[in-house]
């Protein structure tokens with residue numbers, strides 16, 4: 353019989369990046385502990401039918417929507433639910449599950465709980481009790497993750513020292529050595545590249561550049577759906593709320609620049625927001641980068657990161673400034689804890705080094721959470737707070753959170769408005785604990801566009817099939833909530849069109865499906 357691999361497989365499913373970050377940390381610590389082979393993979397890049405071939409798998413999964421699994425877990429989960437899998441299918445597998453969730457939601461950490469149960473039902477042996485990270489904890493999910501991870505290492509070492517021979521190296525090596533950056537940046541001769549780009553029309557060249565650039569982004573996982581389905585032009589930007597009302601809700605209308613946009617009621621449009629060019633310039637300047645040079649980005653270890661050949665064919669040289677603007681969220685997302693650890697290696701001022709080391713240590717975890725996540729400190733703000741740090745671009749490419757597309761439910765119908773999409777969007781802004789005003793990147797950018805003056809602004813967009821027929825969210829008063837519930841019950845009794853109704857009293861929100 354073929355020997356099973358003695359290494360560790362870490363499978364994660366993440367919607368907004370936290371579970372990916374946590375999984376990367378599991379992988380890094382396992383390597384530090386001497387694990388002979390560690391592979392960290394998003395669940396959608398692993399063939400679930402091969403699970404019985406593995407010996408030890410650590411699952412790190414978040415919960416999204418209303419108790420839903422992240423998109424990258426859906427196919428994997430469907431496979432596990434097949435009836436023909438019996439209770440001995442995974443009898444040789446050892447596993448551990450860590451979930452990321454928010455106990456403010458009714459279906460707290462549902463993905464992790466369901467996955468843990470199903471793995472156990474299929475005969476897999478749990479190494480330790482599942483861990484549940486909670487956004488409501490004063491240190492975020494790491495409040496539960498830190499102790500869970502150290503128990504996992506102790507247990508693994510105890511169970512099978514060949515998988516993890518040196519537990520003490522994990523805690524002791526903290527911040528003494530820096531791992532290698534996983535990606536390399538290759539610089540190209542500008543003359544060769546320019547000829548290629550200038551032969552294509554404006555919109556086509558923008559499309560190609562977005563596809564190439566985003567296909568090379570490490571954090572976007574070298575996936576292959578980076579070519580915008582459409583470019584949209586805003587034609588209406590209308591206030592739905594009065595100026596003195598607490599919230600700013602807008603009605604946006606967009607027109608596709610080329611014909612043939614197709615969608616159904618209930619579908620979703622994903623929009624790639626533009627970053628503030630001043631912030632992008634400030635980042636490039638702060639990091640001493642040459643904005644006009646051409647680059648490609650590749651994994652250092654080609655064997656480990658098996659990139660699809662289609663994605664490889666998209667990896668053309670792009671301008672460094674475009675790479676930053678289109679893939680690296682420098683002015684809205686907060687960096688992760690590991691960012692601070694890496695920064696500490698490159699700080700030349702002693703007091704900055706000490707502060708960064710403290711932030712990256714277990715003792716500094718709560719203070720980091722208050723300074724960084726709670727304040728939604730941006731990458732640019734953090735770098736400006738630690739001016740002596742000069743991180744190599746390779747590290748920045750790996751560590752800066754990706755610029756993500758934002759998904760909006762479409763509120764129009766293609767039969768009524770062919771080749772258009774209409775959105776109803778609440779413009780996001782909030783005050784941090786230190787009284788700093790923050791704005792949602794995409795909604796604020798859209799709100800700031802003037803349909804008459806922004807004719808040359810092409811908005812890259814992707815149409816995605818909606819999971820449910822129709823979703824309608826609204827913030828409502830308690831009185832109205834009860835009226836809606838009454839109406840819903842009556843209509844359900846009458847067998848009319850509403851399918852289900854969910855109420856979140858904590859947020860005074862209701863969703864009618």
Ligand SMILES: Cc1cc2nc3c(=O)[nH]c(=O)nc-3n(C[C@H](O)[C@H](O)[C@H](O)COP(=O)(O)O)c2cc1C
Nearest residue numbers: 366367368369370371414416417419453454460461
């Ligand atoms: C839109 C949205 C929906 C969420 N729904 C749930 C939920 O139903 N249950 C839960 O426990 N946590 C929920 N969460 C909290 C996330 O699971 C938590 O923030 C987690 O850290 C996200 O991890 P990720 O970035 O890997 O997706 C939700 C978060 C968001 C933004």
